Amino acid sequence: MNRPRVTDARIVGAVLVLLGAVALVEGRRLYTLRTRQVAGAVVGDDTFPIIVGAALIMLGAYLWFGTTLPRARVELPQGRIRSQMLAGAGLLFLYWLVVPWLGYAAGTGLVSIALFRAMGGYRWPAALLLGAVTTGALHLLFRVWLHQPLPTGLLGA
């Protein structure tokens, strides 16, 4: 039995409808709050979420039922490139997680060494050296020169 083919347009349409529904729910919550807090106001914080939500649902439905997106052949990355991309995205996520705990210097050093190794393909000595130089340069630029407040972490580094 042939299953109906899920087209690109339907996937995009479904995502838009989902986001539109979230916007409408949020708009509904804000509408209730507004009518309780500000009597008689015609528009408020709920207006745009409702408009955007309705527009997203209409566009999503149109994509689902009425139209097709321009066909484009998608070549997903394979092999080493895919690993590098996943590693890059994962390390950025890791950076977001560890910086509040390790502080800017240690977190940046750790992640930049890992990025040089994973994405640049450098050997460990080169990755360690480049990571240390990058961290030092960024610390010098933002902390010493520009006096930017940077996370110090649990160790105060």
Place this chain on the structure above:
Amino acid sequence: VDVLGHLANGFAAALTPMNLSMAVLGSLLGTLVGVLPGLGPTAAIAILFPLTAVLTPAPAIIMLAAIYYGAMYGGSTTAILLNIPGEVASVPTALDGYPMAREGRGGVALGIAAIGSFVAGTFGVLALTFFAPLLADQALRFGPPEYFGLMVLAFTVVVSLSGASLTKGLAMAMLGYLISLIGLGPSTAEPRFTFGYGPLMSGVDLIALVVGLFAISEVFLGLEEARVAIATKIRNVFPRWADLRQALPAIARGTGIGFLLGLLPGCAPGVTVFLAYDVEKKLSRQPERFGKGAIEGVASPESANNATSSAGFIPLLGLGIPASAPLAILLGGLMVYGLQPGPLLFQKNPDFVWTVIASLYIGNVILLGPEPAPDRDVGLAHARPVRHPGTDDPAAVIRGRLLGPHQHVRRRGEPDLRRPGLSPAQVPVAARAAAPRLHPGSAARDLPARVAVDERWEPAHLRPARALARPDAVCGRSPRHVARPRPLRKPAGEGDDGGGDGPVMNPDHQRRRT
């Protein structure tokens, strides 16, 4: 007189050491990034945006604007010398610039590109000086109907940037609105779309958004591409009087087309340069010269490019409407500093506006500076260069005189290909063949070997513009929206000359002829 007074004050502020150094630094960085194939002005501003976030508003916006026009200008260098347009707006420049470079007139092409850019940019800034305040003044009298019309005009940007699918473009616009709604509501201060997550209370940070959307995507795209470059030495960047006389009318026409169309939201340089090139070709008494190294084919699109870039500042500063993606990021930059672009900007922050406008004049002069000096190598330099043998090798001397001196930038681990008999065009092809592991992107895009070999013989005027930017042509990668080239083939019924390696006909060109 009032305008001139403001402008004089602006120059006084723009020429302070801090502002001047930011203009110089931004121009240099923008040109540097623009020279890198695939990194256009949008990515350049996105990547360097965080660096400006720590500056005060005037130097920061001066630097961002300088990065913008520097990147717009920088793309022409690789288009002319390497046949790799740094961004879409440089594609028409490559059509005639590269043939000029192959004739040994690359320096002249670069000189004309710089002069055209300077003339067009200065004209655009002059118009900005006198027209933008008038526009802003009129805009202050706008009522609800005019604002409605303005919003409709702004939405035309969405339409024109949507490409093939308007639905997709509108959906993107709505998603943008949705992201902008995250944070505290303006009337009740109630959190919207934060779902209890504290850091979202202040909204989505623009710098993080821009870096994520543009800079990180560029890094990922760069991972997929193999970059092997050939660089050329140029000897003289000063055009002769005959060249100038030939190019000046084209510069004037390109400036006019670029400026007038650049005033329209959504009419990006990528559109106006093609129009300018087309008009120039149609007006020419010898249109057959185009694509073979016609100097007007470089002068006109380069002028249109810079005129459009400068004209885009008029709706940006006067009405708050960005005409293109890089200007939209620039608009974001203004908003980061609490400056609302639009009619009131001229009234509330005149010092800031006129300082920025004055810096645009200075930036245009600066851009004439980083022109590659004679006998200097130009090209990508992210790998160890492998130079051709020096003057001790007589074969290299002869080859250099015949073909012009070249160098091939070698990737890590790539075998040394310094052997006689390889033309500059063959070196990257051979490099990919010898080390497919280092060029996974090109392996995935396997073109027939015949196409690769015929590459150097195919007359440039037979190639469609999009093919000039294709990754396998020389190096780099194509702009994202440039379609993948179809394999070339000999035209049916044209007759084989029996030579086997004669010029191949592009199917698009053949279709036009029939």
